[in-house]
Amino acid sequence: MAKILEIRDLHKSFGNLEVLKGVSLDARAGDVVSLIGSSGSGKSTLLRCINMLEVPNQGSVVIDGEEVALSAEGMDRHPTDAGQLRRVRSELGMVFQSFNLWSHMTILENVMEAPVHVQKRDRNEVYDQAISLLEKVGIVEKADAFPAQLSGGQQQRAAIARALCINPKIMLFDEPTSALDPELEVEVLRVIKMLADEGRTMLLVTHDMKFAREVSDKVIFLHLGRIEEHGTVEEVFGATKSDRLRQFLSAAGHA
Helix, strand or coil: CCEEEEEEEEEEEECCEEEEEEEEEEEECCCEEEEECCCCCCHHHHHHHHCCCCCCCEEEEEECCEECCECCCCCCCCECCHHHHHHHHCCEEEECCCCCCCCCCCHHHHHHHHHHHCCCCCHHHHHHHHHHHHHHCCCHHHCCCCHHHCCHHHHHHHHHHHHHCCCCCEEEEECCCCCCCHHHHHHHHHHHHHHHHCCCCEEEECCCHHHHHHHCCEEEEEECCEEEEEECHHHHHHCCCCHHHHHHHHHCCCC
16 A cells, blocks of 8 residues: 655754654654654654644645745755645644634534635535544534533544644544543544544644553654664564663553
């Protein structure tokens, strides 16, 4: 199956701090790739570079065969084709740690906003899809509520429905349960597991090693901005090669 995501030699610095130091990875359609590693290892920065919320100083990002056009390498690098950037971003569904729902819109309006106003799709068609997605994630009864009226777990499920409503080729999850209490975390993990079972392509930054074992086709361990180890679940968790990864898994309680 063709590669739907190709990242080559990605570097990203913030001032003198080099966060990514030459990261390369691939994903094929239907792959679930978990990114694990300690805080500060570069996991979230890597996700943000894929959709150009952060622009890499060096390297390339290719989505479904199309390389994101960037200016020459360096600290002031930027996307050079605004139309392409909008199109590429519309192929990437991003779910953040902190939900990022618009507080002045209802949940239904949040889910419909990008398909109607960015993708210029038919409002009736988007409405039907949005209701279907809210049913899918188990909060359709909250369609007319505002984000502040929902629990954290419900808000994150709304954020997942919003990301899905643009019909993305790849879903990006940045620690989607880190802001949630354990009982609310379960609701969100159940939805992500359902999406994985449907064969959606996903990159998932997670601190939950048990969940990474359950859903992943590939696991990538980042350490100090580099890929220290990668492979299948069996290889990374069952036949660990790196001492650093062994220490990380031991500290996480999953040695």
